[in-house]
């Protein structure tokens with residue numbers, strides 16, 4: 001079972017992923033959690049490049065770097081874990097590329113889709129949970145984070161960018177309503193967790 005979390009930066013993805021992980025493990029499943037970009041040595045190195053404020057990265061180059069990190073993760077971690085019958089929880093996956101590089105950076109959506117097919121090798125989540133929070137709320141949540149350092153290269157992209165990203169996510173939800181579920185991220189974390197557990201419980205039981 002493969003489940004991914006999506007949402008703009010600071011929306012509460014990691015919070016919910018951790019809560020869901022504990023809930024699934026308590027039911028006796030083995031869970032592998034990974035973050036994107038990351039989770040393999042190569043992908044973590046690419047992550048550093050992508051988030052560094054010292055880099056000047058073109059949009060097309062950004063698309064390919066995220067995709068290179070992803071395909072390494074798919075081949076080295078996600079496919080083997082799924083083959084072992086483990087539950088994989090992914091903090092961001094291919095929808096981030098559609099939303100950020102496609103809608104946010106406004107790259108050609110067909111080229112982004114082609115790149116996504118190469119990067120995923122066709123491995124898609126059974127369920128994607130999109131934690132939907134407006135830009136201002138997400139900004140506020142990030143400011144509350146105790147260790148809040150400087151915003152990274154992606155986080156510096158500004159309000160208009162994030163509004164396009166959010167609309168991109170909502171477009172995916174409209175196109176793939178079975179897989180891509182919109183969760184109202186303005187609820188408190190317990191209420192969101194309850195909603196997510198309801199959905200995952202049905203899926204695991206199916």
Ligand SMILES: Nc1ncnc2c1ncn2[C@@H]1O[C@H](COP(=O)(O)OP(=O)(O)OP(=O)(O)O)[C@@H](O)[C@H]1O
Nearest residue numbers: 008009010011012013014015141144145187188189
């Ligand atoms: N439902 C919620 N209501 C209010 N605050 C929340 C909620 N969920 C998470 N938070 C807080 O918002 C901040 C961001 O949450 P979190 O790190 O889970 O977001 P994220 O989407 O993983 O962010 P990033 O994209 O930066 O990794 C944290 O301080 C977290 O405690």
Ligand SMILES: [Mg+2]
Nearest residue numbers: 013014015091
């Ligand atoms: Mg996070």
